[in-house]
Amino acid sequence: MARVVVEIMLKPEILDPAGQAVSRALPSMGVEGVTSVRIGKRVVIDFDGAPDLDRAREIADRLLANPVIEDFTVQVQ
Amino acid sequence: MARVVVEIMLKPEILDPAGQAVSRALPSMGVEGVTSVRIGKRVVIDFDGAPDLDRAREIADRLLANPVIEDFTVQVQ
Amino acid sequence: MTHDTVEIAAKEGHLEQPYAELGLKTDEYDKIVGILGRRPTATELAMYSIMWSEHCSYKSSKVHLRQFGDKAPASDRMLVGMGANAGVVDIGDGLAVTFKVESHNHPSFVEPYQGAATGVGGIVRDILTMGARPIAVMDSLRFGDADAPDTARALPGIVAGIGGYGNCLGLPNIGGELVFDPTYAGNPLVNALCVGVMPVNRIQHSAAEGTGNVVVLLGAKTGRDGIGGVSVLASATFDSVGGPARRPSVQVGDPFTEKLLIECCLELFDQELVTGIQDLGGAGLTCATTETAAAGRSGMHVELHRVPLREASMEPPEILASESQERMLAIVTPAALPAVLSIAAKWEVDATAIGEVTDTGRLVIDWHGETVVDVPPASLADEGPVYERPMRRPADLDLLQATDPSTLPRPSSAVELRATLLKMVASPNLCDKTWVTEQYDRYVQGSTVLAQPEDSGMIRLDEDSGLGIAISTDGNGRHTRLDPYAGAQLALAEAYRNVAVTGATPIAVTNCLNFGSPEDPEVMWQFAEAVRGLADGCRTLGTPVTGGNVSFYNSTGLAPINPTPVVGVLGVIDDVTRRVPMGFPAAGRILLLGETAEEFGGSEWAWVQHRHLGGRPPVVDLSREQALASVLAEGARRGLLGAAHDLSDGGLAQVLVESCLRGRVGARITLPDGADPFVWLFSESAGRVVVAVPQGAGSTFTDLCVGARLPWTAIGEAGGESLAVAGVLDVPLAELRTAHEGTLPSLFG
Amino acid sequence: MTARVGVVTFPGSLDDRDAARAVRRAGGEPVALWHADGDLHGVDAVVLPGGFSYGDYLRCGAIARFAPVMGSVISAAGDGLPVLGICNGFQILCESHLLPGALTRNRHLHFRNRDQRLRVETTATAWTGGFAERALITVPVKNGEGCYVADSATLQRLEADRRIVARYVEGNPNGSLHDIAGIANDRGNVVGLMPHPEHAVDPLTGPSEDGLAFFASVLRHLVGTPA
Ligand SMILES: Nc1ncnc2c1ncn2[C@@H]1O[C@H](COP(=O)(O)OP(=O)(O)O)[C@@H](O)[C@H]1O
């Protein structure tokens, strides 16, 4: 059993309304000093064989992330 | 400038429809050998002052995650 | 690990078992031992504790709910009555309709989005189980004060959850309610309604019949989510801090899987491949296996280890209690099994044979060769405890009814009346609900003829004949608090009227009874009175109750919520092109049907202006409601109505504003000589409707009223850019619109 | 002979029956196409309808793009087959790279269903030839992820080549860049629309009949093109 984690975030130039909504809500919770909040995805993939980075990268590139708006990283865990 | 990353995943016993939909799609893409896919959130919070872990944990607990169905971790980066 | 088997239980005899922790009383436990002639196994004990919980057994409400059947008016439309998953009514042209409203209050408090979403998923499966294609949903929502922190926490998620699930299923949302009152603080009410349609000959039954038939589990894998959800969530009062008394587990909904399950089941029904079908909701497999076996007066043998699991480590009690969503149980003949499995495969729905129907009269459940359950199914499904709970008229009711709003200061000058009007139409309960309803798909399926903000939702069922149905849900906790019997009838009358104003004819009723703790004698009295009022009202109106749902243990802190029966009324219309909208046409005479008395008890004015709740609710006159309905149906059929809108919260003023804004046209109103403008504009007398009649059709329509002995008053004309009440006020539509539409966006973004 | 317009049903498609009804009302013959079947059965045009294919949990249209039927749609589109993607269908077209850019979460984060005013910006596509120049129409929008985004170079190209098919007017319901409600490929045979013309084909059940012209347009276009 091997685990690969894919982290997907919107490209910096793409607006993240969900992240903005969170940062706007923070002051009302008494939380100050937050300059930015960005919300992305964390995908945990379990393989039954050896951890297959290339395959994970392929899954991320073709399915999990949309390269037009998102960047991603792939790590074995 | 300090960065805190909050990772939120559905509790293991909770159904993850998104992860399930992805793992079901993989074979049709010619990807075999994946036993499970779980999809959570990755929230990147930038503070202008020192990284405030406790504050980030409070944000996660009250705003970002619902402890009834989700677990989360908080790390400084 | 070794399991507690029937063999062990029989051999070993008495053993201290945690029945109290599972919510069973000592006498209930003793009854179980009596039924089995031995102590229950751990698995059996879990099953009894769930099936005998308030939520599943209706042990406190049963004795009262019987009235709905006993007093039901004779109706040749009833194809399936109370007691089934949902009642079924014949609407002609070989079509049958089934509808039901159900609560998901406590889960929605704990996890607003998923709680509300799975509430929709659950009621949709109830409708599907009858053999119907679900065709629309509605949602009745109640929260604490609009500006309360907990409302801000719960409302957006609950609305998003209802939309998220219903939109993804492709079910148009055609109406509902949105009410704010501190009585619901920390205990929002989330009642979801679903309606479905089927050919009369496709009605399904949820009975396990035919020895040797196969028991097939369809849909999602079974996981640990929602275990004990029924007994804990639905039957435990929330503590005064506002958090759940016991941390319950919550289910996550998967509308995509449900959509496939619906299409799969409908294909199975059409090909007549199932002999019985039952949805898995509260109490999961426990409920589905016991109820189908009991209904079939048969037995059932289940091999529990065949149930597909999300987590291999699950134990028999967990598997049987799991409330994993999006599952159905089908009974099919061995001959049909291959066809069933291939249709399931086509829709990518998991289907697993987990057992078979027997003639033993016992439900026997094996786990890897060991028998862990051996019970008479009816003892769980039908023969649970039944309580005649003590009842007491609330001690404060006399005082409450005595503090009449007649003493409250009222607006009198033109300036005060204008200010009152603008304040009322902007108040949270009377303001425009678009912020909520915009989050729901009203167009999907292409047959929505009327939807919010119209008085009822209306769906076209037959594109050629134009046959359609209309539905409205209504409830008023303040009226019911002041007089439960009258309050329930007022809710019924309003929903009935909301259906009638669209031109449809009301034919059947569903209801969701949201109350406090049945262990509180005053709550139990409110419940009994409300049920009696509703049952009597349905008999008088000739609209049988076809089904419903009870939600007890709703309270804010230690105080029970205002008793809140939510009533859904179904109507039929033989040609939807004859529907009557609420918006005024560019021109036409405006008539007020019915009579206006000075009735402000439990009114929106008393609340908005004075936070006052007291006195008596408006008088109910059901024969007046019937007269209204017949005149409106006939007027619609003969094309005499340009618009119709019923009066309820906020009275005449509210209706004039809504019909003007909806029609984008003003109105010139003249109240009768000597009329008190305040009473005429804001009283909430029942049995009233405003209609717009095209020039020329006036006398034909008023002749109808005379014939039905229905009083009417000509109050003005449609037209212009403002709402003008002669000698009282004249407000531009733009100003009214700003006031009416600004409230929710400014509260919730 | 009347044109045959395929309407694809993916698992989770919802507006497929409505799209078929719209084709019929416009005078065409709707043909049901199944996601798992790579055969387009010789249809003259294809509609990818609205809905939530595969639940749209990961990213709208991300999974549907891999359905066998899409392989055939993508290559046929390359040969000029008229293709209209509505809402989820538009998202699938972007995910398939038949159209540039992406549809992201609405700026206000809510699903929004309203009757929307649009301006038809070009009649030079297979699906808009029947409209008057710069026609103003009312068609429902209903989406949670309808906010169109693309890099500035792409946006400039879309503007310069007149490939913006329709724009939101009197209010942008989701924050789309340049108020974009729909775009076309450079050949004009592939069009993606966020609003739902199939829900505006009958005043009884929709806000207008304005949507009908999209379907009538493709029928006219097909008559004009030799088979
Ligand atoms: N939660 C909701 N979901 C759907 N529709 C709603 C909801 N709340 C209110 N509505 C709609 O808003 C309109 C106004 O509601 P209401 O004033 O309660 O109607 P009425 O007074 O006729 O019962 C109705 O069409 C109702 O269906």
Ligand SMILES: [Mg+2]
């Ligand atoms: Mg009404």
